[in-house]
Amino acid sequence: MSICQVSNKFCVVGLKSYILVYSKSTGSCQKLEHNFKKIENVKEAEPALDYALFSPRFNYFAALFSDKTLSVWSTISNDAIWRLVGSVDVKRRSVSIAFSEDEASVFVADKSGDLYKFPITDGKLQHVELENMEPIVGHISMMLDVAITDDLIITADRDEKIRISDREHPFLIRNFCLGHTDFVYRILVVKSRNLLISVSGDATLKVWDIEAGMERQSFEITEVSNDQDGKKSFPALLSCSKDESLIAVACVETFLSSVKILSISNKDKPVSTAYTFDVEGSDQILSLAFDSDDPSVLFILTVQQSKELAVMIYTCTASACAKVTGIYALPTINSHVASVPLSDLTDKEYPQLFKCCVAGHKYDAFYNKKKLLQKIEDSAEAKVPKLDM
CATH class of the missing domain: 1.20.5 (Single alpha-helices involved in coiled-coils or other helix-helix interfaces)
Structure with missing residues (x-):
């Protein structure tokens, strides 16, 4: 998975076996390399970044790697250099991470359908003996994403289900959100509206009432069809603006390079389609994320038609968007990103999530x-x- 994540100070580009941390103010780069360990008799242990994200207050950055490793860095330092605060083994290859709101715990969802909790104490990721670890939530099928609130654990799986569990007593299931007809790939919580947003292999984005577990709206993002490489496209990239007024969604594994913007309001139908725009010069969108400072700024990691990587920035409102270049240290960042070989990208095989026929x-x-x-x-x-x- 290739990722782009943004905090108040940094723009992060995650590639196959390393992570590039760019200062938004100067463009200076720190390269975080992961030394992959060998796992005997495991076919899928080729070097790959499986998932990564910032903690809610941007004090930590966590990453999952294909050698069943969870690494966490502290992003707070006087010299703007991140330091590793812990690297631990996880039981199985994992697919998603979520932090608690107080940043005292990291939750890891794995391919077997289990969710595990790793504590952060005194600024360090604590080592936990794997033999003594028990999952706090379990699904029958592969878990694909997790979201954590003050009182809820929300998990999504390959069997089209979203499960809402009690945070303090995870064995208590408050609701299931049922309505997707294929795997649920990403979820995010809109706290100010008490909404849950999900995207799925059925090519829809759905809006849910968290308390009732009821579907409120559904949007068809694109038709699930095969491109010339035989890969299926579906909405897999999802981000919400800091003020929770806009949602950006895009498809992967397709030669279409468009982003759909949806607006959020207090109306009976809380989400509405605003517009769709094409990312200039892009062949494929790899990742997207709204800025943590300016809620109108959207970062987009793309493969350009020139076969170079680039970080594009657009300012978005509920009515229009515009490409910007003279913001942050974007020229410096892109001069470095353009030199990254495309072979350093992880080839994420999304079609394996679609069920066999x-x-x-x-x-x-x-x-x-x-x-x-x-x-x-x-x-x-x-x-x-x-x-x-």
């Missing part, structure tokens, strides 16, 4: 039939009288 039908149909037969068998066994011995 059997004779033209989703595997779900086969699986549901199998469960029905098992239910019939269990019922028949239950009717057989047991003999007292």
Whole structure:
């Protein structure tokens, strides 16, 4: 996964095996390299950055790597140099991270459907013995994203479900948000409106009432179709502005380089489509993120038609957007980013998330039939009288 994350001081570009940290004011760069450990008999352990993000107050930055490692850096220092505050093993290859609001915990969602909690104490990521770790939330299928609020744990999985659990007692399920017809890839919380936004492999963005677990709106972002490489496109890139007035969403694995902007209001239908714009000179959008300082500024990491990486910046309102160049240290940042070889990008195979087809039908149909037969068998066994011995 190639990522672009933005804080009040830094613009971060994450690549296959390292992370580039740019100062927004000077353009100076710090390179964070990860030494991948070897995992015996694991086919998928090729070097890759699986996920990364800032903590809510931007005091920490966390990253997941394909060698089952979670690393956390402190972003606070007098010389603007990040320092590693902990690197720990996780049980299985993981796909998403979320911090608690107080930045005292990191939550890690893995491919087996489990969610684990790692504490941060006295500014350091604490080592936890894996044998003694128990998941705080578990799904039957692959977990794909997690969001944490003061009182909720919200998780999304490959089986089209969003689960809302109690934060203090995670075994208590408050609601399921059901309505997607394919995997739920990303979720985000709009706290000021008590809304949950989700995007899915079914090519929709849905708006949910968190308290009721009810779908309030649905938007078709693009048709799920194959491009010339045989990869499917769907809305996978999602970001919300700091003032929670705008949402930016874009598709991946496609030669379309457009971003859709939606506006958030207090109306009965809280989200509305504002407009769509094309990213100038872009061949593919890799990541996007709203600025943490200016809620109108959107950072977009792209592969340009010149086959160079670039960080593009647009100012967005509810009615229009415009490309800007003379903001922050963008020219300095892009002169460095352009020198990054495209081979350093991680090839994220999103199509593997789409369910297999059997004779033209989703595997779900086969699986549901199998469960029905098992239910019939269990019922028949239950009717057989047991003999007292």
